[in-house]
Amino acid sequence: MTYSEYDLRSGYPHMDLIQRDLLTNIMADLMQRDVALQYTFDRAGDPWSREQLAAWMNTQQETPVLPDELHITAGAIPAIDQIARYSTKAGDIILVENPTFYYLISKLELNHCEVMGVPMEADGADLNALEDLCRQHGERISMFYCIPTYHNPTGYTYSAEKRRALVELAEKYNFTICEDSTYQMLYFDENDLPPPLIREFDTESGRVITAGSFNKLILPALRVGWIWGKTEQAEGIKAAKTAVTSAFMSQIVGELIVRDEMNQMLDTARKFYGDKYSLMVDALRANAPEWLQWVEPNGGYFIWLTLPEELTATDVYAATEAEGVTFLPGRNAFVRGDAPDRYMRICFAMQPDDVLVRGVEIMCDVLKKMPVTAG
Amino acid sequence: MTYSEYDLRSGYPHMDLIQRDLLTNIMADLMQRDVALQYTFDRAGDPWSREQLAAWMNTQQETPVLPDELHITAGAIPAIDQIARYSTKAGDIILVENPTFYYLISKLELNHCEVMGVPMEADGADLNALEDLCRQHGERISMFYCIPTYHNPTGYTYSAEKRRALVELAEKYNFTICEDSTYQMLYFDENDLPPPLIREFDTESGRVITAGSFNKLILPALRVGWIWGKTEQAEGIKAAKTAVTSAFMSQIVGELIVRDEMNQMLDTARKFYGDKYSLMVDALRANAPEWLQWVEPNGGYFIWLTLPEELTATDVYAATEAEGVTFLPGRNAFVRGDAPDRYMRICFAMQPDDVLVRGVEIMCDVLKKMPVTAG
Numbered sequence A, B: 001m002t003y004s005e006y007d008l009r010s011g012y013p014h015m016d017l018i019q020r021d022l023l024t025n026i027m028a029d030l031m032q033r034d035v036a037l038q039y040t041f042d043r044a045g046d047p048w049s050r051e052q053l054a055a056w057m058n059t060q061q062e063t064p065v066l067p068d069e070l071h072i073t074a075g076a077i078p079a080i081d082q083i084a085r086y087s088t089k090a091g092d093i094i095l096v097e098n099p100t101f102y103y104l105i106s107k108l109e110l111n112h113c114e115v116m117g118v119p120m121e122a123d124g125a126d127l128n129a130l131e132d133l134c135r136q137h138g139e140r141i142s143m144f145y146c147i148p149t150y151h152n153p154t155g156y157t158y159s160a161e162k163r164r165a166l167v168e169l170a171e172k173y174n175f176t177i178c179e180d181s182t183y184q185m186l187y188f189d190e191n192d193l194p195p196p197l198i199r200e201f202d203t204e205s206g207r208v209i210t211a212g213s214f215n216k217l218i219l220p221a222l223r224v225g226w227i228w229g230k231t232e233q234a235e236g237i238k239a240a241k242t243a244v245t246s247a248f249m250s251q252i253v254g255e256l257i258v259r260d261e262m263n264q265m266l267d268t269a270r271k272f273y274g275d276k277y278s279l280m281v282d283a284l285r286a287n288a289p290e291w292l293q294w295v296e297p298n299g300g301y302f303i304w305l306t307l308p309e310e311l312t313a314t315d316v317y318a319a320t321e322a323e324g325v326t327f328l329p330g331r332n333a334f335v336r337g338d339a340p341d342r343y344m345r346i347c348f349a350m351q352p353d354d355v356l357v358r359g360v361e362i363m364c365d366v367l368k369k370m371p372v373t374a375g
Helices: A020-030 A047-060 A076-087 A104-109 A127-140 A160-173 A231-239 A247-258 A262-287 A313-321 A353-368 B020-030 B047-057 B076-087 B102-109 B127-140 B160-173 B231-239 B247-258 B262-287 B313-321 B353-368
Strands: A070-073 A093-098 A114-121 A141-146 A176-180 A208-213 A225-228 A302-306 A343-347 B070-073 B093-098 B114-121 B141-146 B176-180 B208-213 B225-228 B302-306 B343-347
Touching: A020 A247, A020 B020, A047 A070, A047 A247, A070 A076, A070 A231, A076 A104, A076 A141, A076 A176, A076 A208, A076 A225, A076 A231, A093 A104, A093 A127, A104 A114, A114 A127, A127 A141, A127 A160, A141 A160, A160 A176, A247 A262, A262 A302, A262 A353, A313 A343, A313 A353, B020 B247, B047 B070, B047 B247, B070 B076, B070 B231, B076 B102, B076 B141, B076 B176, B076 B208, B076 B225, B076 B231, B093 B102, B093 B127, B102 B114, B114 B127, B127 B141, B127 B160, B141 B160, B160 B176, B247 B262, B262 B302, B262 B353, B313 B343, B313 B353
Parallel strands: A093 A114, A093 A141, A141 A176, A176 A208, B093 B114, B093 B141, B141 B176, B176 B208
Antiparallel strands: A070 A225, A208 A225, A302 A343, B070 B225, B208 B225, B302 B343
């Protein structure tokens, strides 16, 4: 597999945001620090890194985070895997938004669980459908995996009301909410902030365990993410860890916090991706056929396109790929056996401006030639 | 948890072997190489790193390795977890040597499998006992995890005959051999090499999948290991991967190979640990009570001690810990419910020479005061 000429498919960060000199400098310093090089005794991950992470998170949110509530992981995917291993047993059901982060569906199934979808709405998962599944399947439902802010792939963000109601459902039906916070901090407009993490609506029950990652912000090859649970859950979460983590890599995050670089990096990324997002939305507005619908999330990495019923994304893909433009066919992001073929996910993060705009133009030209009945 | 004054417990590498300047230099170079920084398309891991790894492995062994047979992992533990996820289903049985690498027992159980022990003998696992278990449990047995060279914790090495016979058993009873090669290259005497990897006795059946790691050799915080399977297994093994790996870290290994540093590092480590091993054996010979028995493995990290029946390692631990000396109580390394308390694992890798020798002396002084009937 390689990149296409106009790759709007890959949800990868932009290389211009990588602070190569700063990271090289930090790495050279850490190579002289024994505790960053050796194995870490504490299976929650390097204690110093967790202290810095907690201190920084406490500047970003209302609910206090304790270092003992945090676990270092090798990114969001291993974090979610670890939470699933902690929260489920063989034969259980894991609920996901439908659609969801396409890569994770089969990974969650590795836990010998059945994965079922909950329809996604503009203000978050359809909680009536979720409750129906809880009534139908009872205790077999042990986890709900969700991406509540700038959702991948739809771009939708849960309202505060839905976050609160979801926690109440988790308490009522006794399941874990595995919250993927990957895009939580990647808003483009300071006057349009997303609601707080779902974890912040649950200070007591322990029903919400949040996963996060620094790979998209700092360096994809960093492989540092985190789990935020409750202190009482720490031993159980540690026991579910198999992806051993690197103190060296997590101390890079710690150093960026200590050196007061993290917030600047975040601000730069928000501005940078906000500009890319605007470019893509403008290119869509200027070039898309009038029947094309899309979500404008104002944060995250992706724009979600909906085709009219007479088209399939499979046919569109064949036509755009021939012109060098690729996207994620939306059906890949739906739970098996329930995959409508009317959706396309395009990413504005990775490409240079000219490739991004030209890719959207070519895609729109192709779409305009597709056989759609007027009106 | 912290280190004790005379920590003979931790199976960690020695910090003096870390080539700080060389690694700092390589990292600075890689920070200018985009493909080392970005996500890796190929879920087997960075293709360039796998090519270098295959080229180097082909200088170390008889059986040719293809890059497409290799998968980059975040170390041996995630590799073994990935192999287990590929090879087992819920309710299966995973066999392990008894004793085995203590940390892995509960990790293998995370796959919703039952873990059963096969007694360990001086020339490898008791294959009669293993075949009895196969006859008794049939197809439920889907994997045998083993450390055939300088076994952790016993130090035993499988004979070539047992390696061959084990592959025949795996073919006959249809299970995967998950071979942990962590210590395979860490021999101390060029005239006393271990037999080849079990993987080399199985060029056709695909019954053997080998895991290895560079963390103990290059840098514990590196988090780079590998899986060596067959090309036909590659898609299945990739599908079982959740611990996303870092192209940056795996390209450090690639650079050490390209710069022709790997073999020198290995030679240095063999000499270094061989000297530490000799120091520990000499200290045991000079100070141990005559009733203490131990294995002299001539490779690896550990010496395995056997106490007389009238003592327990639990009592010995309490007494040595009071003097600042800790070791791994052997029973931790046995499968649950079947854990004799007569064994101690001590490690010669991590400590400076003086701490190593003084630790053994103190331990032996404590042992001599234990209530053992003469003769």
